[in-house]
Amino acid sequence: MPERLLAQFIDSATRVGAQVHRMGDLDEALNYIGAQATGTTLVPSTPLSDRHSLHRRLAEAGVAVYTGPFRQAGQMVAAGVTFANFCLADSGTVVLESTAEDIRLATTLPEKHFVLVDPATILADNLAAAAPLRDLHQGGRGCFVAYITGPSRTADIERVLTIGCHGPRELHILLVAFLSNNLLEN
Amino acid sequence: MATDSDFKKKVAAAIASPKLSQALHLFGDAYLIARENAFRGLDFEAMRSELAAIKEDVRIRRKELLAQFIKNAEAAGSTVFVAKDTREANDYVIRLAKERGAKLIAKSKSMVSEEAHLNRALAEEGIRAAETDLGEWIIQLAGQRPSHMVMPAIHMFKEEVAELFSREAGKTISPEIKSLVDHARQRLRREYFDADIGLTGANFLIAETGGIGLITNEGNARLCATLPKIHVVFAGIHKLVPGIEEAIKITRLLPRNATGQLLTSYVTWIRGAVPSNGVAKEQHIVLIDGGREALYESTACRDALRCIQCGACANVCPVYQTVGGHVFGSIYISAIGIILTAFYEGLEQAKEITRACIGCRSCVAVCPAKIDLEEIILHLRNEVTREFGMGVVKNVAFKAVMKNRGLFHNMIRAASKLQAPVTRKQPGEGRQVIRHLPLHFMARDLTEWRDLPAIAPRSFRDLFRTVDQQVADPLYRVGFFVGCGADFVYPEVGISLIKVLNHLGVTVVFPEKQSCCGIPALYSGDTETGVYLAQQSVEAFTEANVDYILAICPTCTMAVKRDFVDRLADQPQWSAKAVALSAKTMDASAFLENVLGASARLPALVAGTLAGQTVTYHDSCHLKRGANVWREPRALLGKAGYRIEEMKNSDRCCGFGGTYSFLSHPQISRQITADKVATIQATGAATVATDCPGCMIMLKGAIGKADEGIRCRHTMELLAEALGEGR
Numbered sequence: 073m074p075e076r077l078l079a080q081f082i083d084s085a086t087r088v089g090a091q092v093h094r095m096g097d098l099d100e101a102l103n104y105i106g107a108q109a110t111g112t113t114l115v116p117s118t119p120l121s122d123r124h125s126l127h128r129r130l131a132e133a134g135v136a137v138y139t140g141p142f143r144q145a146g147q148m149v150a151a152g153v154t155f156a157n158f159c160l161a162d163s164g165t166v167v168l169e170s171t172a173e174d175i176r177l178a179t180t181l182p183e184k185h186f187v188l189v190d191p192a193t194i195l196a197d198n199l200a201a202a203a204p205l206r207d208l209h210q211g212g213r214g215c216f217v218a219y220i221t222g223p224s225r226t227a228d229i230e231r232v233l234t235i236g237c238h239g240p241r242e243l244h245i246l247l248v249a250f251l252s253n254n255l256l257e258n
Numbered sequence: 259m260a261t262d263s264d265f266k267k268k269v270a271a272a273i274a275s276p277k278l279s280q281a282l283h284l285f286g287d288a289y290l291i292a293r294e295n296a297f298r299g300l301d302f303e304a305m306r307s308e309l310a311a312i313k314e315d316v317r318i319r320r321k322e323l324l325a326q327f328i329k330n331a332e333a334a335g336s337t338v339f340v341a342k343d344t345r346e347a348n349d350y351v352i353r354l355a356k357e358r359g360a361k362l363i364a365k366s367k368s369m370v371s372e373e374a375h376l377n378r379a380l381a382e383e384g385i386r387a388a389e390t391d392l393g394e395w396i397i398q399l400a401g402q403r404p405s406h407m408v409m410p411a412i413h414m415f416k417e418e419v420a421e422l423f424s425r426e427a428g429k430t431i432s433p434e435i436k437s438l439v440d441h442a443r444q445r446l447r448r449e450y451f452d453a454d455i456g457l458t459g460a461n462f463l464i465a466e467t468g469g470i471g472l473i474t475n476e477g478n479a480r481l482c483a484t485l486p487k488i489h490v491v492f493a494g495i496h497k498l499v500p501g502i503e504e505a506i507k508i509t510r511l512l513p514r515n516a517t518g519q520l521l522t523s524y525v526t527w528i529r530g531a532v533p534s535n536g537v538a539k540e541q542h543i544v545l546i547d548g549g550r551e552a553l554y555e556s557t558a559c560r561d562a563l564r565c566i567q568c569g570a571c572a573n574v575c576p577v578y579q580t581v582g583g584h585v586f587g588s589i590y591i592s593a594i595g596i597i598l599t600a601f602y603e604g605l606e607q608a609k610e611i612t613r614a615c616i617g618c619r620s621c622v623a624v625c626p627a628k629i630d631l632e633e634i635i636l637h638l639r640n641e642v643t644r645e646f647g648m649g650v651v652k653n654v655a656f657k658a659v660m661k662n663r664g665l666f667h668n669m670i671r672a673a674s675k676l677q678a679p680v681t682r683k684q685p686g687e688g689r690q691v692i693r694h695l696p697l698h699f700m701a702r703d704l705t706e707w708r709d710l711p712a713i714a715p716r717s718f719r720d721l722f723r724t725v726d727q728q729v730a731d732p733l734y735r736v737g738f739f740v741g742c743g744a745d746f747v748y749p750e751v752g753i754s755l756i757k758v759l760n761h762l763g764v765t766v767v768f769p770e771k772q773s774c775c776g777i778p779a780l781y782s783g784d785t786e787t788g789v790y791l792a793q794q795s796v797e798a799f800t801e802a803n804v805d806y807i808l809a810i811c812p813t814c815t816m817a818v819k820r821d822f823v824d825r826l827a828d829q830p831q832w833s834a835k836a837v838a839l840s841a842k843t844m845d846a847s848a849f850l851e852n853v854l855g856a857s858a859r860l861p862a863l864v865a866g867t868l869a870g871q872t873v874t875y876h877d878s879c880h881l882k883r884g885a886n887v888w889r890e891p892r893a894l895l896g897k898a899g900y901r902i903e904e905m906k907n908s909d910r911c912c913g914f915g916g917t918y919s920f921l922s923h924p925q926i927s928r929q930i931t932a933d934k935v936a937t938i939q940a941t942g943a944a945t946v947a948t949d950c951p952g953c954m955i956m957l958k959g960a961i962g963k964a965d966e967g968i969r970c971r972h973t974m975e976l977l978a979e980a981l982g983e984g985r
Contacts, residue, residue, distance in 0.1 A: 084520065088519075088520075088523075143485075143535060147447045147448060147451055148444075148447060160521075162520065163520040163521040164520075165521055165525075171532050171533065172533065173484065173532070173533045173534060173535070176480065176484045177484065179480075180477060180480045180481050180484060181481075198506050198509060198510060198521070199503075199506060199510070201506075202502055202503050202506055205502055205506075205527070206502050209467045209469065209502070209527075209529065212330070212333050212334055212468075213334055213335075213530060214334050214335050214529060214530035214531045214532040214533075214538065214539075214541075215334075215469070215527075215528075215529050215530070215532065216483075216526070216527070216528050216529075216532045217526070217527040218480070218524065218525075218526055218527075219509075219521065219524065219525035219526070219527075220523065220524060221519075221520075221521045221522065221523050221524070221525075222523055223523065224475070224476055224477040224523055224524075225475050225476070225523050226392050226393075226439060226475060226476050227409065227475075227517070228391070228392040228393035228396065228409055228410070228411055228476075229392070229393075229396075229411070229414070229416055229419055229435050229438055229439065230281070230414075230415060230416055230435060231281070231284075231285050231288075231409065231412065232435050234435055234436060234439045236439070236440075236443065237392055237439055237442070237443060237475070237476035237477060237478070238390065238442075238443060238446065238447075238476045238477040238478040238481060239476065239477020239478075239480065239481075239523065239524070240477070
């Protein structure tokens, strides 16, 4: 992954209001989340979260990881923590395969969304991402893929840009090397 | 049914409360900057040509793609219903709701549901629709319809929103935007949890996958598609695209062109039945024709279905900025709204807004699907005229008078004598202008805010014989298409052109039998007169056998260059001649610069007495967006010794629009002109230059009333002045 794409991604994501941080390792990222996530936190179980023992390590970092069914965590949830499949450098976008409902709930309901990104998965732009997007549609079954660019926003009142309409008010992108360079898993 | 005077009353009301117009102007200016930034480094022309080609392919293969979409969507667990009209679509949702015992539907933004009046249909059956898009919720509370495709409540102010929210909540909500958005977030969250059905629109339908795409910012569409156990997608059949790549290309254009974003906060790709609370979600896709198939079948109008609903045509429209979307539109607003209203609601419903387009082509310049909106609107205006008539004044003017060249020209000569009692000399112009108009059938309003130009005592066609052209070894012999403006109102512009051309070694021929270019008749919907006038001029210039044909009016230039060819295309005895003339026709500034290389030759020829006189340049709509000429006059004026001070939005319409400013909508023109005069004044320049007699009529008239220290001149006059040939 060329350094140029990483720099472009950080710049673009920052411009649209995401908070982007390069982390030395996963522990540093989880401690960051521990300091920022105050309240009920939704952490969906996925291949990557299992592989990295995310639930246990987040709990150790002081995060109130919610253990029940996500629909019962309340209508307003404090935080959600997920991985991303891949990212788009030109627009600062994170892409999450979100067919599993827990991923959708953890990224739509919370006030803050923390997303863990492996810099190796940053692609140039959405044209470059056509192939993995098509791969995510393989098999003909139901699927839900989310492109997320910055926090939720609106300009519906007097055309004034206002952050945090119905989706997360804050998007924290934490860059951690060697999480997974497989674009098809999160 | 809305009548003429209802519409005029709405226009008057909108103009009487300028707060909205001021807000739309600010938004329009900010939009242009954001859009430019969003396209930096990208080739917008190439991108939109590509999208137009994609949509053209979809039009041709729509049956096949629809079948493919349905097959793939059903294989992934969706239920697809094709509704021939919006009523069938509404009935489908109502039936589904009843079968599932659904009482509440959480909706994200869907324009086609506005088109279907779905909320009303649901309410009649006791089913509540909760709009969750902030703008849609606001207008739902206000009982209104959207006034913009992307920002439905763009016409409302925060105080009004606070009042609506407070009334609904039964407590006082502060009119601070952040508080209002927070309130909506809190208040609407429970709707997603309580709703039995979530209803979304779709920005595209992908045949290859059977999936839909949603391009959104607020996050409510994701919640509507996720929390309720049933997901209904409401979409027009024209949203089909063949595959993922084509959908991606839409996501690259739509946000950039709609809001200046590289991508919206959320682009969501949903296919089939996804897991929902432990079971497979029930997903229904309702595909709505509702007049789209008929639109696809209309050769003249079908390009309108390339629209990706970005709203840019409104953002840049001077008429929209003046009166807002509730006046200039129906369900869909502004330029695209005129066309869709005609097809989805009927021609009569679109009658008034069809005439409200000023024809400046701003929308055409920014359309991401390369739709020639103005051309389609003109076609519809013809249909309106055929169906409902043109009005008595235009009927007599075009059919009885203009078709008879001799009568037309004699009447104008006579008028130049009769007008004497109402003219006066305008300071700085050395010429007569009309301060008050005696014609009882014209609105008094016409001369209240601007002077009208007086008809020149001697027309260009009379003056031409007196001009002595001494050019040894001419480089070219050019024919001058004078046009009505320069013939009868500003003959001095034509005289200036001859002097400039003579200095550069070119002689000018004036074919006497030429007539009006026919655009005023055509723009008013009178095709027959338009065709007849084209034949007269084609005959005159073919006989003249010249190297080039020049016009000093961009509307005339485009008429000879493009419209004559179209108008005469199916008449074999005329079409070849029209094509041959078209190839030789250009605007005078373009000829001077691009054929003669005049800017390089001017410094040696100019008298050198201007010493940096400051000029601001107004781009006329049809010169810039029709003929693509805007660098040339600036280069010529610069090299002739003038200092150019650019005005803000130099290519925004001056408000003229031909008969628009006299007969159709003088009130709207007045506002647009006032904007232009203010931007001219802000430059501090004593001269405003332009290359269009129409703009000159408007600017001289309005400046005459507003600021007598500024003069308006055609570029040809200023060049003649620089060459020591000033009047």
